[in-house]
Structure formats: structure tokens, C-alpha cells
Amino acid sequence: MxxxxxxxxxxxxxxxxxxxxxxxAEPEWRAVEQQWLDGRITAIECMQTQLRMVKTDHVTLENFFRGIQLDASFLPFYRHVSQFAEVAIVSDGLDHAIKVAMKNAALPELPVYANKLHFVPDGIDISWPYRNAACQGGNGVCKCAVARDLSQGDQRVVLIGDGKSDACLAREADVVFAKSGLIRHCKANDIPHFKFQTFADVLAKVKSWPQAMPATSARRDGASA
Ligand SMILES: [Mg+2]
Ligand SMILES: [Zn+2]
Incomplete structure (x- = not known):
């Protein structure tokens, strides 16, 4: 798994x-965000434009990344599932920000698949090591391609996510845990899913599974959760 x-x-x-x-960033970042939400530009165009509007120095950003607040129930969740499953952070955000935040929260060092943050004088830039032009999502990180690579097609894939960048994998994953925008996406596309707010909710559900749960049974009872 x-x-x-x-x-x-x-x-x-x-x-x-x-x-x-x-x-x-300059306040114009909001207008760019709206263009992305309206589907007029891709996530890649959106992030590239927005991140170039960031004007600050390296030290200030590092401090900011250390202050990122994480779900405190992630660690007990991770301790449980890492006994029988692999866990990867797959994000359409910035690799360095994620690594700094997790390290600062004293979380174990997990594999992170995300866009690459570059520091440039007085700001940042971004590159896209997990981009997949064939994916309809237009995201910087194609989560379905990363999941396919990591699972090598023979592990069951459980997606835990909340938004637009999770949509491409939601279609392919064996089990989907969703909150906010991802719930709406799953409902609109008839994708069975469990709703969650925190990793404590996910852990409670996972603990109810036999570890060798066949993918089909999760699909069957997923929609009602
Ligand atoms: Mg998200
Ligand atoms: Zn994809």
C-alpha cells in the first residue's frame, strides 16, 4: 500500500x-490566482508568475517556512501506517518549504515529490521536475504519474488531499480521502471518497481496515463515509 x-x-x-x-508578494498575485481558478491559465503559469512577485531575502523566507503550522495528528497517523505501507508527500507546492516545515516539526524525513524552489537575489523561482505535459491537470507535479512510478502498478494507492492538484490522481487512486475542494470534485465526478478534517480522522478509518484490504471493497463502502 x-x-x-x-x-x-x-x-x-x-x-x-x-x-x-x-x-x-505584490498584491497583483490575487488577480493571477483568480485567472487560474477560472481556468484561464494553468497551475504552472499561475505559480511561475506569482512566485516571481515575491520580494524578500533568503533568511526571512527560511524563518517563514519554519513557522508553517502542520496537522499535529499526522505523526500518530504516520507511526501507524508506516508499519505496513509506504508514505510519500506529493505536492504541487515547493519542496524546500515542505522539508523545512517538516524538519522544524520534528517529523521523520519522508520522501517529498514537489516543485523545486530556487533562491534568487531578493526572491525565488521555481522549476518542475515532476511535470507531465500529457496530464490534463496542467499542474507542476502530476500526482498520477508520481503515484504510478512509486507504486509500480502493483501497490494499492491511497490519496489524501484537499484540492485541485489532487484531481488527476483522485480518478486513479484505489482509495481517496478528501476535504474541501476535493470533496466537491469527487462528488461532481462520482469518485467514491472518505471525508476527513485531520489525520486523526484518516487514522481512525485506516485502523478499521484489514491490512490486506482488497481495493474493490474500499471502493464499495467509500462513497457513504
Ligand atoms: Mg492541497
Ligand atoms: Zn496527472
Whole structure:
């Protein structure tokens, strides 16, 4: 079994990238965000434009990343599932921000698949090691391709996420845990899912599974949760 865990709004309490823009970018970042929400630009175009609006120094950003608040119930969840499953953080956010936040919260060092943050004088830039032009999502990280690689097609994939960047994998995952925007996406597309607020909710559900749960049974009882 492979748990694919979103970062922003899922493992972190808020959206790290939005909070960073709020604090350090020119206010025009909001108009760019709206263009993305309206489907007029891709996630890649959106992030590239927004991150170049960030104007601050390296030390200030590192401090900001250390202050990112994480879901305190993630650690007990991780301790339980890592006994029988692999766990990866797969995020359309920024790799360095995630690693700093997790280290600061004294969480174990997990594999992180995310866009690459680059520091440039007085700001940041981004590159896309997990981009997949064939994916309809238009995201920086194609979560379905990453999950396919990691699971090698023979592990059951459990997605835990909250938003637009999770949509491409929601279609393919064996089990979906959803909150906020991802719930709406699953409902609109008839994707069975469990609702959750924190990793304590996810852990409670996972503990009710026999460890060798066949994917089909999760699909069957998933929609009503
Ligand atoms: Mg998210
Ligand atoms: Zn994809």
C-alpha cells in the first residue's frame, strides 16, 4: 500500500504558497490566482508568475517556512501506517518549504515529490521536475504519474488531499480521502471518497481496515463515509 499525501491544506493547516504570497508578494498575485481558478491559465503559469512577485531575502523566507503550522495528528497517523505501507508527500507546492516545515516539526524525513524552489537575489523561482505535459491537470507535479512510478502498478494507492492538484490522481487512486475542494470534485465526478478534517480522522478509518484490504471493497463502502 502507498499513501500519497498532499501538503498544502492537508498536512499543513493552511496553504503555504498563498500565505507566502500574502506576506511577501505584490498584491497583483490575487488577480493571477483568480485567472487560474477560472481556468484561464494553468497551475504552472499561475505559480511561475506569482512566485516571481515575491520580494524578500533568503533568511526571512527560511524563518517563514519554519513557522508553517502542520496537522499535529499526522505523526500518530504516520507511526501507524508506516508499519505496513509506504508514505510519500506529493505536492504541487515547493519542496524546500515542505522539508523545512517538516524538519522544524520534528517529523521523520519522508520522501517529498514537489516543485523545486530556487533562491534568487531578493526572491525565488521555481522549476518542475515532476511535470507531465500529457496530464490534463496542467499542474507542476502530476500526482498520477508520481503515484504510478512509486507504486509500480502493483501497490494499492491511497490519496489524501484537499484540492485541485489532487484531481488527476483522485480518478486513479484505489482509495481517496478528501476535504474541501476535493470533496466537491469527487462528488461532481462520482469518485467514491472518505471525508476527513485531520489525520486523526484518516487514522481512525485506516485502523478499521484489514491490512490486506482488497481495493474493490474500499471502493464499495467509500462513497457513504
Ligand atoms: Mg492541497
Ligand atoms: Zn496527472
Amino acid at each position: 502507498l499513501f500519497v499525501i498532499d501538503f498544502d491544506g492537508t498536512l499543513s493547516v493552511g496553504d503555504t504558497v498563498d500565505a507566502m504570497l500574502e506576506r511577501f
